[in-house]
Amino acid sequence: MRTPHLILLLGAALLWAAHVRAATPESRLAYQQAREQAAANYKNARAQCDAVTGNPKDLCVAEAKAVRVRAEEEARAKYEDTLKAYTRARLKIADANYDRDKTRCAGLAGNDRDVCQAQAKATLVAARADAKADQKTIEARNEARDDKLEAAWKVAKERCDAFAGAARDQCMSDAKAQFGK
Numbered sequence: 001m002r003t004p005h006l007i008l009l010l011g012a013a014l015l016w017a018a019h020v021r022a023a024t025p026e027s028r029l030a031y032q033q034a035r036e037q038a039a040a041n042y043k044n045a046r047a048q049c050d051a052v053t054g055n056p057k058d059l060c061v062a063e064a065k066a067v068r069v070r071a072e073e074e075a076r077a078k079y080e081d082t083l084k085a086y087t088r089a090r091l092k093i094a095d096a097n098y099d100r101d102k103t104r105c106a107g108l109a110g111n112d113r114d115v116c117q118a119q120a121k122a123t124l125v126a127a128r129a130d131a132k133a134d135q136k137t138i139e140a141r142n143e144a145r146d147d148k149l150e151a152a153w154k155v156a157k158e159r160c161d162a163f164a165g166a167a168r169d170q171c172m173s174d175a176k177a178q179f180g181k
Helices: 002-017 023-047 055-080 084-105 108-163 167-179
Strands: none
Touching: 002 055, 023 055, 023 167, 055 084
């Protein structure tokens, strides 16, 4: 469970740091294909679930739904390519996993069921908290990076003010190129 969390976090951090890029027709096509593939995989998994009955069938269906949600949300997050989309995907995946875990608990009885439900809820709360905390962390780091760049830009402008004429113009040109202004 930690590996997908880290993959999504890393992807969000890298993509957010590069800022939002425009969606291309290729990325839209890849997104549509991923959704179609998720739907086809769900349909196949759901057909396999029909062979069993009772709680195992319910669990099979819940697992198929969780897999479909994961595939669709990861594809959507990759397509939208924003920190908000990655966070939303992580939250929806956590909810789908919680639904699956609740179904798994329904097959138990007594204290085992209570413990299972408590563990499922704790896992949901932890996953949701991690997603929100990671979003805030990435936003704070990006804001800090922007503040540092702005401060460095001001220092570079001050240095250039010490020059006059062509030397000042060249210094400002170099500073603008360095800071993308």
